[in-house]
Amino acid sequence: MIAASPAPGDGFRDNPEVARRFPDWHPAFEPQEALAEAHRCLNCFDAPCTSACPTHIDVPRFIKKIATDNLAGAALSILEANVLGASCSRVCPVDVLCEGACVLQRYNKRPIAIGRLQRHAMQHFFDRDGRLPRKTVEKRRQKVVCIGAGPASLACAAELAQRGFSVTVMERRNLPGGLNTYGVAEYKLRPADSLREVTLIRDLGVEFRFGVSIEHEADLAALEREYDAIFLGIGLGATRELSISRANHRDVVDALEFIARYKTAGVLNVGNRVVVVGAGNTAIDAANAARRLGAVHVTIVYRRTERDLPAFSFEYHHARQEGIRFEWLAQPVAIHTDPATGRIASLECVRLKDDGAPVPEPLPGSIFQIECDMVIPAIGQEPLVSFLERCRGVHVRMGRVEIDRLTGRTSHPKYYAGGDCINGGREVVDAVADGKRAGAAIANVFEGSHA
Amino acid sequence: MPEVFAPDLSVTFAGISSPNPFWLASAPPTNCGEQVMRAFDAGWGGAVWKTIGEPIINVSSRYSSIDWNGQRMMGLNNIELISDRPIEANLREITAVKKRYPKHAVIASLMVESKRAAWHDIVERTEDAGADGLELNFGCPHGMSERGMGSAVGQVPEYTEMITGWVKEKARTPVLVKLTPNITDVRQIARAAKRGGADGLSAINTINSITGIDLDTLEPRPNVDGLSSHGGYCGPAIKPVALHMVHQLHNDAASRLPVSGIGGIGTWRDAAEFILLGCGTVQVCTAVMHYGYRVVEDLIDGLRSWMSEKRFQRIEDFRGRSAPKVTDWNRLNLNFKIVARIHEETCIGCGLCYIACWDGAHQCIHLDRANPQAIAAAPPAVESASRARIVVTPIPRLDREAAPGIEAPYATPLARIPRVDEHECVGCNLCSLVCPVEGCISMERVENHLPRETWDDLVLRTTQNGKNC
Numbered sequence: 059m060i061a062a063s064p065a066p067g068d069g070f071r072d073n074p075e076v077a078r079r080f081p082d083w084h085p086a087f088e089p090q091e092a093l094a095e096a097h098r099c100l101n102c103f104d105a106p107c108t109s110a111c112p113t114h115i116d117v118p119r120f121i122k123k124i125a126t127d128n129l130a131g132a133a134l135s136i137l138e139a140n141v142l143g144a145s146c147s148r149v150c151p152v153d154v155l156c157e158g159a160c161v162l163q164r165y166n167k168r169p170i171a172i173g174r175l176q177r178h179a180m181q182h183f184f185d186r187d188g189r190l191p192r193k194t195v196e197k198r199r200q201k202v203v204c205i206g207a208g209p210a211s212l213a214c215a216a217e218l219a220q221r222g223f224s225v226t227v228m229e230r231r232n233l234p235g236g237l238n239t240y241g242v243a244e245y246k247l248r249p250a251d252s253l254r255e256v257t258l259i260r261d262l263g264v265e266f267r268f269g270v271s272i273e274h275e276a277d278l279a280a281l282e283r284e285y286d287a288i289f290l291g292i293g294l295g296a297t298r299e300l301s302i303s304r305a306n307h308r309d310v311v312d313a314l315e316f317i318a319r320y321k322t323a324g325v326l327n328v329g330n331r332v333v334v335v336g337a338g339n340t341a342i343d344a345a346n347a348a349r350r351l352g353a354v355h356v357t358i359v360y361r362r363t364e365r366d367l368p369a370f371s372f373e374y375h376h377a378r379q380e381g382i383r384f385e386w387l388a389q390p391v392a393i394h395t396d397p398a399t400g401r402i403a404s405l406e407c408v409r410l411k412d413d414g415a416p417v418p419e420p421l422p423g424s425i426f427q428i429e430c431d432m433v434i435p436a437i438g439q440e441p442l443v444s445f446l447e448r449c450r451g452v453h454v455r456m457g458r459v460e461i462d463r464l465t466g467r468t469s470h471p472k473y474y475a476g477g478d479c480i481n482g483g484r485e486v487v488d489a490v491a492d493g494k495r496a497g498a499a500i501a502n503v504f505e506g507s508h509a
Numbered sequence: 510m511p512e513v514f515a516p517d518l519s520v521t522f523a524g525i526s527s528p529n530p531f532w533l534a535s536a537p538p539t540n541c542g543e544q545v546m547r548a549f550d551a552g553w554g555g556a557v558w559k560t561i562g563e564p565i566i567n568v569s570s571r572y573s574s575i576d577w578n579g580q581r582m583m584g585l586n587n588i589e590l591i592s593d594r595p596i597e598a599n600l601r602e603i604t605a606v607k608k609r610y611p612k613h614a615v616i617a618s619l620m621v622e623s624k625r626a627a628w629h630d631i632v633e634r635t636e637d638a639g640a641d642g643l644e645l646n647f648g649c650p651h652g653m654s655e656r657g658m659g660s661a662v663g664q665v666p667e668y669t670e671m672i673t674g675w676v677k678e679k680a681r682t683p684v685l686v687k688l689t690p691n692i693t694d695v696r697q698i699a700r701a702a703k704r705g706g707a708d709g710l711s712a713i714n715t716i717n718s719i720t721g722i723d724l725d726t727l728e729p730r731p732n733v734d735g736l737s738s739h740g741g742y743c744g745p746a747i748k749p750v751a752l753h754m755v756h757q758l759h760n761d762a763a764s765r766l767p768v769s770g771i772g773g774i775g776t777w778r779d780a781a782e783f784i785l786l787g788c789g790t791v792q793v794c795t796a797v798m799h800y801g802y803r804v805v806e807d808l809i810d811g812l813r814s815w816m817s818e819k820r821f822q823r824i825e826d827f828r829g830r831s832a833p834k835v836t837d838w839n840r841l842n843l844n845f846k847i848v849a850r851i852h853e854e855t856c857i858g859c860g861l862c863y864i865a866c867w868d869g870a871h872q873c874i875h876l877d878r879a880n881p882q883a884i885a886a887a888p889p890a891v892e893s894a895s896r897a898r899i900v901v902t903p904i905p906r907l908d909r910e911a912a913p914g915i916e917a918p919y920a921t922p923l924a925r926i927p928r929v930d931e932h933e934c935v936g937c938n939l940c941s942l943v944c945p946v947e948g949c950i951s952m953e954r955v956e957n958h959l960p961r962e963t964w965d966d967l968v969l970r971t972t973q974n975g976k977n978c
Binding site: 094 | 920
């Protein structure tokens with residue numbers, strides 16, 4: 059029997075100044091509001107919202123439980139499909155998932171506010187110190203280690219722990235939750251809420267080890283000896299750097315690092331004029347954060363046009379509301395500094411041709427400057443290929459670990475994988491679905507062996 | 510210029526004239542003269558005064574309700590008794606109201622102990638005060654009935670006939686008897702009232718009810734110091750019960766008298782239905798208790814518009830029109846065949862018709878249009894197939910080429926549009942009732958070239974055949 063490890067992120071407190079600057083983007087429902095919304099749900103059979111959810115949360119089932127004031131039952135229905143139901147209710151891009159699939163839209167009606175209803179049920183669960191149920195009282199002798207403490211590993215660990223297995227989660231950082239803790243815009247999810255959710259999984263008896271780096275072949279070999287299965291929930295690797303002059307200036311801060319600093323390290327200073335390079339969802343989170351932290355001018359520089367925007371359209375509209383300026387068809391070429399102060403003075407860009415070429419061509423003589431004192435690159439993360447190559451026998455293709463989709467099993471029978479390292483970087487809910495499938499597959503193998 | 514068609518809503522009901530058929534039922538909205546005058550100003554054609562009798566003592570609380578799917582007060586229950594005000598005050602105010610509103614109908618609801626002299630006395634005083642008619646409250650199901658009044662009278666034909674007779678000995682104005690639904694056959698009492706000389710009927714009074722229990726305290730509602738009592742149920746929930754009973758009265762020669770319809774009437778549509786089943790006026794209470802006297806505006810406006818559209822000049826032009834169309838089951842055409850047709854252009858793919866047909870009807874709606882392997886698959890198979898499907902969040906950067914179906918929400922995928930097996934469909938209507946989209950499922954007649962034949966016809970034919978053998 060594993061003793062519960064210290065509460066993950068013990069001692070972490072949300073910064074009140076951050077809370078003040080980042081009020082909830084989608085505020086919680088009042089009970090009466092939730093009831094009225096729950097009653098609007100048609101209770102579809104084989105509901106499209108459920109099918110659209112990567113974790114297949116039975117949406118009408120939990121919503122109708124809210125309607126009958128069975129909030130505890132609603133929360134458990136959510137958690138049965140998705141142990142990170144609370145964070146998903148806040149961070150999921152519901153417009154392209156459950157709510158985007160709501161049949162009411164075909165009837166010219168507002169879709170059901172599924173995300174907010176889910177949050178309402180989960181809030182009730184946490185307010186009453188709810189616990190995740192176990193699926194068996196039996197104890198299994200096999201031990202599983204999950205590498206990384208992000209959503210994929212957490213879901214895998216929860217599934218295995220609920221089914222009686224010993225699970226250890228190893229994380230190189232000091233806090234669990236992965237991007238839920240470090241990388242989600244504060245107005246969607248606060249670190250304390252992410253950590254509280256992890257406590258549910260810790261309470262199942264999952265052991266957490268922080269500050270563990272697994273960098274050598276010997277580390278893996280040791281894990282292989284000690285554990286019966288290894289789940290790789292390692293996410294993506296280092297963020298890509300700008301390949302232009304002075305890209306290593308101290309006021310060039312990578313987007314994920316910028317977000318993690320204000321969320322978990324109390325670093326709230328920001329430039330007056332900020333340029334974010336890239337237009338994905340992370341770029342928008344960083345740009346919005348810069349605004350809320352006090353930047354007066356925030357510009358997103360993107361090398362394509364509005365119609366090619368990689369961010370979700372609702373994120374784009376949100377950025378517009380926050381007052382973010384967009385510079386389309388522009389590519390940074392240099393950072394200039396003020397020789398007197400050493401601070402960044404401007405980002406030099408070149409205009410690109412709008413001819414639909416796979417790699418847009420620069421327009422000759424179109425160099426221009428964007429005045430700024432801070433540059434935030436948000437141009438994606440490199441896959442952790444260097445690490446994965448050390449996992450002998452685990453095939454990697456195009457920077458992604460190759461798995462069997464139904465089981466999460468890699469080409470090495472002892473290794474399973476899920477989350478960003480297999481899908482190239484999707485959403486929390488996708489990582490949860492991957493982790494759960496892998497956890498269930500591992501459990502099925504060992505339960506089948508009657509060991 | 511097109512002819513302006515202005516229907517006339519005025520009625521004369523059992524000899525009582527009223528500018529429109531909308532009366533307030535005897536209840537809290539007609540508790541005093543000030544209220545009744547405001548109601549008349551709002552447009553009500555008549556008011557049946559809150560029942561006058563020896564003043565009683567009420568409890569608090571008095572009401573409880575049933576909410577349904579987020580809607581408040583689908584049904585209302587009360588344990589309030591008759592007027593708690595002195596008889597003199599009520600009568601004085603009736604006089605004042607009639608003086609100011611001579612064309613409006615003021616009917617006094619009466620309830621006194623079951624003694625001839627007591628009834629003679631109250632009838633005389635009320636008529637002297639100026640009431641246009643009397644309504645005998647033989648229906649109140651709580652509090653008064655335990656004292657030998659209200660439904661204690663209205664559940665016994667002999668008492669009803671006797672007391673109606675006493676009232677008629679004295680009355681100079683029309684006498685209406687208000688019937689309780691808390692009896693096996695409402696016609697028994699209606700016939701007794703008619704024998705006693707009643708000029709009209711009011712139906713129905715409230716239905717015996719217990720609305721619910723507080724699941725925290727385990728105490729019933731409405732809560733009176735930890736206890737409750739059965740009450741009288743009214744509001745939208747009881748309309749179908751009331752419609753059935755007024756129809757019974759209208760279709761029974763021995764009961765047939767002018768009927769003032771009561772029970773869940775809140776809109777002009779409800780009112781039109783009661784009138785189509787024979788009612789000469791309608792009485793409203795719960796809708797006014799919920800929203801105020803102002804509801805009468807649309808009762809009048811809506812009914813008038815509908816009458817214009819239907820070219821009905823007066824209430825009498827359509828009163829009772831639908832009554833002959835409610836008949837005995839034995840006289841329905843067994844060879845009439847309809848089937849469900851799903852109009853796919855309006856189907857939103859909710860699957861409610863499918864599950865209703867499979868679990869609640871005849872398993873003839875299928876979700877197999879896009880998947881030939883799924884022919885007539887049962888609900889568990891359909892559901893488990895979708896749960897087994899691996900789906901991912903569509904990410905523009907990763908799925909630039911992929912076009913997920915949910916990006917275009919205005920076209921229902923074929924896989925979600927159900928198919929009706931018309932050979933198996935029994936034409937029960939259930940799918941069209943559960944369908945949330947107006948007109949998406951229609952029930953359409955199928956020509957089967959069979960002559961009209963009722964159960965009675967069938968029995969006759971088979972017995973004749975039997976004789977021939």
